[in-house]
Amino acid sequence: MVDETREHGVRQAAFARLDQLIAQHPDAVPAARLLEGFEWQGRRFTLMGQGPGIWKPRGLDAALSILTAPPKPGEPPPYDDDWLDETQLRYAYRGTDPSMWQNAALRLAYEHQLPIVYLYGVAKSRYLPVYPAFVGRDRPAELAVDVVFQAGDEDRGVAMEIDGRAYVTRPTRQRLHQHGFRVRVLEAYRRRCAMCALRRGPLLDAAHIVPHSEPEGLAVTANGLSLCKLHHAAYDQWLLGVRPGDLRIEVTRDVLDEIDGPMLRHGLQDLDGESLRVLPRRPVDRPSDERLAWRHERFRQHGGPMR
Structure with a gap:
């Protein structure tokens, strides 16, 4: 049984920590800082794993974050075709088994509508965190989920509905791509x-x-x-x-x-x-x-x- 009090408490602490990290690293947060993690009720949780993909830290039942790898030099951002539109991302399961622990953790986040973090890779070992994000639809037959991004400012968002749940979204895809482009270009020209x-x-x-x-x-x-x-x-x-x-x-x-x-x-x-x-x-x-x-x-x- 999912302990929703713990799940929500850890996520609130994660978002608070990310607020701090983004204030310190406004262009992109280094992976090392994300791996440092944060504490909740005396226990340490990390914001990402050592490998790519879906991350569920020990002590949680549902996934806390998902990750898209940074682009390789000279190549456009990966997985661009996985964006359904400016506000929804099709995110693939890990492997082909929907019951694999990482996939099961992501599906639990959907079933309980728990907010997650999307880590968008903008450069090597540097990420732009987007939160809160929600799994709006599970597609086990397609080995994927649809991720929807919620805006904090409703005046800037566009209301939409997925499976009967209303969310407020904004053009996340464009914002992420332009932010990543800026980081990579300015770093290449040594600012x-x-x-x-x-x-x-x-x-x-x-x-x-x-x-x-x-x-x-x-x-x-x-x-x-x-x-x-x-x-x-x-x-x-x-x-x-x-x-x-x-x-x-x-x-x-x-x-x-x-x-x-x-x-x-x-x-x-x-x-x-x-x-x-x-x-x-x-x-x-x-x-x-x-x-x-x-x-x-x-x-x-x-x-x-x-x-």
């Missing part, structure tokens, strides 16, 4: 702007070379540039571009001809003809020539120099 080398973290963004709305706009590091807020905005507004091959920055003629203060001169005009100042060390993370060429052609269409 500096590729154009001006600014290293002030809160002022840096991960800019897409090919927009994520396009088929080739994958959330891979080679489709990104680490840019400060100014240069990201200028890049998105087609005021400057990056030439494929030599990676030189080009600024539009109207910006070069404009007369204004020192920010325009030093922040934009002086970049014309300069090479990117910061690049990833690993070749697989460097901006893709094919994607840069795609972007550069559209930059020309928006008034970029024909050179």
Whole structure:
């Protein structure tokens, strides 16, 4: 028999600990910190296991967390096709036996509607925890469950119903992918702007070379540039571009001809003809020539120099 008082108590303590960890590691929580665990009534529980997949710590009957592994270098996030929509994830059982202890623990979380933690891998040994999540449907014939994510702010959510249970959800898939993309790109560029080398973290963004709305706009590091807020905005507004091959920055003629203060001169005009100042060390993370060429052609269409 499931001790629901204990199950809920441990989960409340887990969420409180995750609140602390996210405050300390806002980009992504290191696996080592998740493995440290937390205490509840004098007993220690860990937030994840040493291996992948479904985690049920000793002392609980139902699963506490599920995990999606980080993407490999140069590859998009794994299991992307398992998202049913922006708010629901199809999560596979471990193996092919629904009664295996990990699968049984996950199904118990469904049967008792116990909240769980979804650990989304954004980089090697680094995870973004999403909680509370719920198992909204069990699909033993398909060796999977459907996971639904509950939003804390109802004004930002969309009400939906699964098996008669109402949840408030938000576009979790998009948020996770964009957050993971940002972490990977900024780390590849050593948390500096590729154009001006600014290293002030809160002022840096991960800019897409090919927009994520396009088929080739994958959330891979080679489709990104680490840019400060100014240069990201200028890049998105087609005021400057990056030439494929030599990676030189080009600024539009109207910006070069404009007369204004020192920010325009030093922040934009002086970049014309300069090479990117910061690049990833690993070749697989460097901006893709094919994607840069795609972007550069559209930059020309928006008034970029024909050179």
